[in-house]
Amino acid sequence: MKAVVYRRHGGPEVLTPVERAVSEPGPGEVRVRIVVSAVNPTDWKARSGFRAEPGAEVPETVPHQDGAGVVDATGPGVTGFSPGDRVWTILAGTHRPSSGTAQEYTVLPAEKLVRLPDAVGFDEGAGFGIPALTAHRALTVAEDGPARLASGALSGRTVLVSGGAGAVGNAAIQLGRWAGATIVATVSSEEKAALARAAGAHHVLRYPDPDLAARIREIAPDGVDLVVEVAAGVNARLDTEVLRPRGTVAVYGDDRGTGTVSLDFGTNLWANARYQFLVLYTVGEDKLRAGAEDVNAAFAEGALRIGPDHGVPVHRFALADTAKAHIASEEGVTGKVLIDVTPA
Known part of the structure; x- marks a missing residue:
């Protein structure tokens, strides 16, 4: 599968398109085909290393916390999701370095996924996670x-x-x-x-x-x-x-x-x-889950939408252009930076 990774801290140039093997979900885990990935400031700050030395080596890391897609497979013990379910992610990249959403498939614990309500697009699911x-x-x-x-x-x-x-x-x-x-x-x-x-x-x-x-x-x-x-x-x-x-x-x-x-x-x-x-990152799983439930309620009632008509211009990039997407976010582009990963 196609993915974007970095192996050292630095500028957008450290982001590299690669081919990675598709992982199998373990107990309590779900594999998601990512349709849309979103860039937040926390993503490029993590890539740059905050206060770390530029060029410092790190485990191979797939960036991005937010994304939305379709459940592809479930591991043993998962009862809340089935293949075909539309979902959005909660802090995907905190699970492990390889679990970010800048890739075609990611494997996450079921508790890091939220069902995307009917009639709500993948753009909303990816674009409104952290914000x-x-x-x-x-x-x-x-x-x-x-x-x-x-x-x-x-x-x-x-x-x-x-x-x-x-x-x-x-x-x-x-x-x-x-x-x-x-x-x-x-x-x-x-x-x-x-x-x-x-x-x-x-x-x-x-x-x-x-x-x-x-x-x-x-x-x-x-x-x-x-x-x-x-x-x-x-x-x-x-x-x-x-x-x-x-x-x-x-x-x-x-x-x-x-x-x-x-x-x-x-x-x-x-x-x-x-x-x-x-x-x-330290607010607690109970607060994250409560927030996700309420955000979903707002989604379902049509009260939370993306796009210029709702005050959120969208800037789209291909997965191979993730470095350009990071540059746009770092330069303070107004609106949401989204990456199209796989077809909806």
């Missing part, structure tokens, strides 16, 4: 908020989504809107403002703007209930200025930041503010 699960976690960490999402679960709440045209920002807007929240999104350009509106944001504001806090307060005089934050350091002061007492800032990124977040102690103290940092 939607991250957004779900961000929307469910408030002390007095819901632990699960459903239609109306956030009714009466105001959510500020930082970076509303990004992948997680888009998923937070779509899921938050479905759950009944009033969504305020911030973006950096008119092009991105149009995408945030297409996703369903009720209010879209531009930054940089010295009066941004005042504009948010005009929409939410008592403060916002929850902030979904992609730029923790840069927006620390803004978040403090617009958060209601006992509100929550759900932090998943530090875009344009330094890696250090400075908070005003007194203001946050008297506001009883809560800061919840989050990353999917």
Whole structure:
């Protein structure tokens, strides 16, 4: 079968198309024919090695956590899936180095797969894995908020989504809107403002703007209930200025930041503010599964969709062009980078 691998850390040039043997699923495992693979920043950061030495050798690794496809075979003891089932993956590449989705077939534990609802495309299944699960976690960490999402679960709440045209920002807007929240999104350009509106944001504001806090307060005089934050350091002061007492800032990124977040102690103290940092890799299997179930409910109700009409332009690549796909993601292309692996 065709696959893309890397054997050392480095730039996109380390990604190499190869032929690999198709593995048999073991006990509790499922083999999936991947139709669409998706690129997330975590994929090219892992490939580059984060803080590892450039060129450091690693076990042969197939990149990409997110993908969608069709069950091809099941191992002993698997009862929840059958050949022909349409599925999407949860953090596929964390199972073992060879289990990423940039290949025609991958073998995963059954618990890393989720059925794709009828009438939902493979693009959605692949494109909303990490972004939607991250957004779900961000929307469910408030002390007095819901632990699960459903239609109306956030009714009466105001959510500020930082970076509303990004992948997680888009998923937070779509899921938050479905759950009944009033969504305020911030973006950096008119092009991105149009995408945030297409996703369903009720209010879209531009930054940089010295009066941004005042504009948010005009929409939410008592403060916002929850902030979904992609730029923790840069927006620390803004978040403090617009958060209601006992509100929550759900932090998943530090875009344009330094890696250090400075908070005003007194203001946050008297506001009883809560800061919840989050990353999917250590959040726990129970939270991942709950998020996947709720994302599937949003899928089934037509509340979570990919494409420019929903604020998510799609950029498609062939499997052999995975390096080009990584370059597009690293250069910050707006929208979702998808790789067509096998025919649907």
